[in-house]
Amino acid sequence: MVTERTARLLLSNGGEAALEMTVEPWAETHQIPPKRTWVVVTHSSAADGSWAGVLHGDEPFQVDHRPESLTVWVNGNCFHLGDADGTAIDAADWQCPARGSAP
Numbered sequence: 001m002v003t004e005r006t007a008r009l010l011l012s013n014g015g016e017a018a019l020e021m022t023v024e025p026w027a028e029t030h031q032i033p034p035k036r037t038w039v040v041v042t043h044s045s046a047a048d049g050s051w052a053g054v055l056h057g058d059e060p061f062q063v064d065h066r067p068e069s070l071t072v073w074v075n076g077n078c079f080h081l082g083d084a085d086g087t088a089i090d091a092a093d094w095q096c097p098a099r100g101s102a103p
C-alpha cells in the first residue's frame, strides 16, 4: 500500500488575455484562457510526507509571477493539470505514486 500526499493549486487568470504558465521542472508551457481557473495537482511518495527540493516542510509549490507569465515549480513526484471541471489538460505522471501499478 502506497501512502502518498496530494497537493492542489488553483490558478485563476483574471485578466483579459491568455496567461502563459510554465510548469517546472518539466518545462511544460500552456496558456490559461482569460477568466478561467486551472488546477495543478501533485503527489509526493516521501515516507515522511516531505516535498523534495524545499528548505521548509509543507511547500509543495512555488509560483513565480512576471507581468505576462507564471512559472509554477512543483516539488512533488508528478503533476496533473486540469481545468476547473476536472478535464485533464496535461500531466507528467510516470513517477506518480498515486497511480499504483496501473499502466
Ligand SMILES: [Zn+2]
Pocket: 041, 042, 043, 078, 079, 080, 093, 096, 097, 098, 099
Ligand atoms: Zn500524481
